[in-house]
Amino acid sequence: MHDTSAHAVQHHAPTSFIRKHVFSLDHKVIGKQYYVLALVAAFVGMFLSWFMRIHLAWTNAAIPGLQLLSSNGAPGGVITPEYYLQLMTMHGTIMVFFVLTTAPFAAFGNFFLPIQVGAEDMPFPRFNMMSFWVTFTAFLFLMASFFVADGPTLGGWTQYAPLNAVGSVGGPGQGSGVVLWAISIALFCVGQLLGALNFITTTLDLRVKGMSLMRLPLSAWAWFITSCMGLTAFAVLLPACILVVLDHVAGTSFFVPSGLVINDQLLPHSGGSTLLWQHLFWFFGHPEVYIAIVPGIGIVSHILITNMRRPMLSQRVLIYSMGALAILSYMVYGHHMFVSGMNPYSSLAFSFPTLVITIPSTIVVLIWTFSLYGSKLRINSASLFALGFISMFVSGGVSGFFLAQPSIDIMLHATYFVVGHFHLVMGVAAMFGIFAGTYFWFPKMAGRMMNETLGKVHFWMSFVGAYCIFMPFHYLGMAGNVRRYSTFVDDFLQPLIPVHRFITIAALFTGFAQLIFLYNLIHSRFAGAPASDNPWEATSLEWSTATPPPFDNFGGKHPVVYHDPFQYGVKSSVGDYVMQASPEQVATEHEEK
Amino acid sequence: MAKLFAVTIIVIAILSAMPILRHTWVAPEDISTHGALIDEQMSETMAEAGISFLAAQFVLAFFIWKFSNRPADAKITKFPGGAKGLVIAALLVVGVEVLALGIFGVKAWANVYLTPPSADAMPIQVQAGQFAFYFRYPGPDKKFGTIHPEMVNEGTQNIFGLDPEHDVESRDDVVTAEMAIPVNKEVHLLMHAKDVGHSFYVRELRVQQDFVPGLDVSLHFTATKVGKYEIVCTQLCGLGHYNMKAYLDVMSQSDFDSWLKQQAGQ
Numbered sequence: 001m002h003d004t005s006a007h008a009v010q011h012h013a014p015t016s017f018i019r020k021h022v023f024s025l026d027h028k029v030i031g032k033q034y035y036v037l038a039l040v041a042a043f044v045g046m047f048l049s050w051f052m053r054i055h056l057a058w059t060n061a062a063i064p065g066l067q068l069l070s071s072n073g074a075p076g077g078v079i080t081p082e083y084y085l086q087l088m089t090m091h092g093t094i095m096v097f098f099v100l101t102t103a104p105f106a107a108f109g110n111f112f113l114p115i116q117v118g119a120e121d122m123p124f125p126r127f128n129m130m131s132f133w134v135t136f137t138a139f140l141f142l143m144a145s146f147f148v149a150d151g152p153t154l155g156g157w158t159q160y161a162p163l164n165a166v167g168s169v170g171g172p173g174q175g176s177g178v179v180l181w182a183i184s185i186a187l188f189c190v191g192q193l194l195g196a197l198n199f200i201t202t203t204l205d206l207r208v209k210g211m212s213l214m215r216l217p218l219s220a221w222a223w224f225i226t227s228c229m230g231l232t233a234f235a236v237l238l239p240a241c242i243l244v245v246l247d248h249v250a251g252t253s254f255f256v257p258s259g260l261v262i263n264d265q266l267l268p269h270s271g272g273s274t275l276l277w278q279h280l281f282w283f284f285g286h287p288e289v290y291i292a293i294v295p296g297i298g299i300v301s302h303i304l305i306t307n308m309r310r311p312m313l314s315q316r317v318l319i320y321s322m323g324a325l326a327i328l329s330y331m332v333y334g335h336h337m338f339v340s341g342m343n344p345y346s347s348l349a350f351s352f353p354t355l356v357i358t359i360p361s362t363i364v365v366l367i368w369t370f371s372l373y374g375s376k377l378r379i380n381s382a383s384l385f386a387l388g389f390i391s392m393f394v395s396g397g398v399s400g401f402f403l404a405q406p407s408i409d410i411m412l413h414a415t416y417f418v419v420g421h422f423h424l425v426m427g428v429a430a431m432f433g434i435f436a437g438t439y440f441w442f443p444k445m446a447g448r449m450m451n452e453t454l455g456k457v458h459f460w461m462s463f464v465g466a467y468c469i470f471m472p473f474h475y476l477g478m479a480g481n482v483r484r485y486s487t488f489v490d491d492f493l494q495p496l497i498p499v500h501r502f503i504t505i506a507a508l509f510t511g512f513a514q515l516i517f518l519y520n521l522i523h524s525r526f527a528g529a530p531a532s533d534n535p536w537e538a539t540s541l542e543w544s545t546a547t548p549p550p551f552d553n554f555g556g557k558h559p560v561v562y563h564d565p566f567q568y569g570v571k572s573s574v575g576d577y578v579m580q581a582s583p584e585q586v587a588t589e590h591e592e593k
Numbered sequence: 594m595a596k597l598f599a600v601t602i603i604v605i606a607i608l609s610a611m612p613i614l615r616h617t618w619v620a621p622e623d624i625s626t627h628g629a630l631i632d633e634q635m636s637e638t639m640a641e642a643g644i645s646f647l648a649a650q651f652v653l654a655f656f657i658w659k660f661s662n663r664p665a666d667a668k669i670t671k672f673p674g675g676a677k678g679l680v681i682a683a684l685l686v687v688g689v690e691v692l693a694l695g696i697f698g699v700k701a702w703a704n705v706y707l708t709p710p711s712a713d714a715m716p717i718q719v720q721a722g723q724f725a726f727y728f729r730y731p732g733p734d735k736k737f738g739t740i741h742p743e744m745v746n747e748g749t750q751n752i753f754g755l756d757p758e759h760d761v762e763s764r765d766d767v768v769t770a771e772m773a774i775p776v777n778k779e780v781h782l783l784m785h786a787k788d789v790g791h792s793f794y795v796r797e798l799r800v801q802q803d804f805v806p807g808l809d810v811s812l813h814f815t816a817t818k819v820g821k822y823e824i825v826c827t828q829l830c831g832l833g834h835y836n837m838k839a840y841l842d843v844m845s846q847s848d849f850d851s852w853l854k855q856q857a858g859q
Binding site (some may be wrong): 009030037080081082085150154155158160162163166171173188190256257258259261262264266272273275299308309310312313314317339340341344347348351352356358359362363365366367370371372373374375376377378384387390395398399400401404405406407408410411413414415435456463464467472473475476478479480482483484485486487488489490491492496499519562568569 | 594595601602607608612613617618619620621630631634635638639641643645646649650652653656657661662663666669670671672674675676679680682683684686687688691692694695697699701702705706707722723725742743745746747748752754762772786787788790791792794795799800801802803804805806807808810823825827828829831832833834835836838842
């Protein structure tokens with residue numbers, strides 16, 4: 001069907017080290033580069049969260065060595081209130097952009113989307129290479145802000161106006177820190193736009209013969225839908241960030257109105273709008289939540305099916321639900337702004353689609369759960385994380401019922417309830433999707449198996465630990481515990497400090513589990529047992545080719561697809577499954593037309 | 594391992610629900626006339642979300658327990674309801690649930706935001722700036738003097754940028770760092786930001802509203818119980834954000850009158 005265009009991207013395997021491993025055009029190398037970038041970013045983000053949690057539980061505790069990072073921000077290792085906010089801003093920015101967007105979407109998507117559709121590479125390999133290196137540069141810009149005079153910005157990952165545009169009079173990091181932040185995020189947007197362009201064209205144009213859209217595995221569908229979201233969401237954040245930079249360096253006033261006074265000085269700005277920033281930011285920001293989680297939905301579906309040894313009750317319903325989530329995600333963003341001062345009727349208008357978005361989410365959960373019924377579930381690190389994902393997705397999702405309603409939001413807005421909600425649903429759940437994907441696809445990517453025992457230890461500690469961290473956040477929020485406070489000096493917050501101490505201990509424990517994961521990853525990369533071509537007895541095209549896949553993915557051949565993606569629970573010559581690229585005809589009741 | 598996992602999910606689900614059922618950490622008692630509807634909406638949502646949460650976790654755990662690591666010759670069966678049944682169930686159950694929440698929730702929201710303050714509501718102006726709230730009462734003339742941002746000067750205590758020399762209306766304005774209001778009297782709060790975004794949050798009053806620089810925002814409420822409550826900032830405003838607070842003192846009308854007289858004399 002599309003095999004003619006698949007030939008169009010043929011290029012030859014590079015021989016030099018630089019073209020092979022650094023400035024590579026190979027989507028598989030780029031996927032691994034994204035994974036390593038996300039891994040580094042995740043550990044930076046995690047260590048920042050440790051510092052924050054220690055400070056919240058024991059305000060005057062000295063963290064040995066932290067003064068080396070910033071002698072002003074952490075004199076003697078004790079975090080100052082402003083440095084707490086700077087660490088928090090960096091934690092949020094790093095995690096949302098450089099981990100939750102890059103790992104499930106850019107890393108796994110780059111490596112596996114072309115292989116799953118049967119292509120040799122993406123249609124624009126140079127754009128693909130640029131996409132990674134622009135993202136890498138964006139990360140360097142963000143990290144650089146740790147080392148400028150007054151450190152990174154303290155305005156939070158949402159960077160609300162006008163604090164993001166008034167300059168250094170607004171506080172430490174609000175001058176060069178914000179500029180570096182905005183340049184970094186603008187570059188990040190460029191990288192993701194280039195990536196999205198490639199993903200969309202790969203899916204639509206490079207599918208091999210027999211690979212109809214409905215025969216795409218759910219993971220490929222998830223990456224495709226995510227790239228459509230990315231194309232429209234990052235295209236809005238990019239100009240917004242450019243306008244912030246202009247407010248700083250060109251004297252414009254896009255986000256600063258007239259009549260503002262800081263330190264008894266009237267600011268020289270006029271005509272800007274602070275709510276404009278919130279609209280632009282959240283028009284990106286809410287789809288971003290789904291950019292982080294939809295790849296997880298696809299990855300988890302893919303992994304569950306393989307381990308249940310049966311297809312989902314309906315592949316089509318899952319695809320439509322992911323599509324519905326993507327479309328609705330643009331119509332709900334105003335729920336971040338219920339008490340922002342926008343028209344109160346707008347709040348009601350944004351509330352309704354926010355409530356409605358729970359319907360496709362519920363359908364996804366029901367399809368997953370009831371597909372387990374009557375299956376032959378295999379328990380391994382990958383399937384444990386995939387099942388854990390469902391549990392976390394539910395726990396983080398139900399709190400959405402509260403935050404979707406403007407009247408309840410009056411009480412819960414800007415409290416730890418919100419922090420608990422989004423950490424569970426887009427943080428922990430998405431991370432579980434990344435871990436499930438790692439344990440599942442590592443053999444194909446690295447040619448070696450990961451250690452299962454360590455994987456299970458990692459799972460148990462992460463599952464219990466994450467609940468111990470994020471469930472109490474909801475209780476704190478219901479008691480009115482306000483977020484983004486570096487210290488709890490208010491009368492009503494002090495009794496809640498023991499809960500914060502419990503959370504901090506849980507965070508240290510859960511973070512330690514991630515060090516076990518890191519050890520497993522590195523050790524298995526070099527000393528793991530060699531992996532076979534299809535260790536999980538899976539069906540999609542990435543398991544039809546060699547492990548690790550050759551430069552052109554299929555060794556000079558073009559696979560032909562004969563089956564729906566998930567033909568399990570059948571009797572074939574290889575076992576209870578038949579691969580997509582196998583011409584063998586088997587009796588099946590699962591063919592979904 | 595699968596059975597242990599199933600049990601763990603159930604234990605976590607029950608432990609998560611315990612503090613809510615036992616009311617370990619709850620919002621403080623409501624002291625507003627509009628808060629009861631919000632609290633009611635909150636309880637209804639909690640019931641619906643709680644049941645969905647427990648049901649989903651229990652079913653997930655049960656299926657993991659029952660269908661993992663089955664013998665090689667076990668037969669794969671299909672859930673009798675099929676995908677169609679699940680989609681219809683989701684549409685009906687969640688659809689009705691969100692419609693109900695959405696429609697009933699409008700009333701609680703409307704009480705605060707869609708109804709104008711009554712004509713005799715007491716106007717108080719609040720100005721938020723890094724990192725303090727200041728309040729202004731219009732004085733006997735019942736009129737606020739005009740604000741001149743260029744005249745704001747904390748050094749000379751001209752917090753609001755008033756010009757009493759030329760502006761008669763500003764001469765009797767009373768500026769305070771604490772907010773006192775009479776009990777059972779509607780207050781019309783006129784909010785503006787001096788520098789960056791801030792927010793006005795009083796848990797007991799069931800009130801939270803952002804200050805938007807460049808935009809005048811207003812809010813109205815009636816406090817029903819005498820006492821002292823904390824007003825805190827909930828919009829990240831800079832390094833002192835955690836420490837930006839003031840007190841709301843709800844007093845009897847006579848106490849309030851003498852408080853205001855005393856403040857005016859200072």
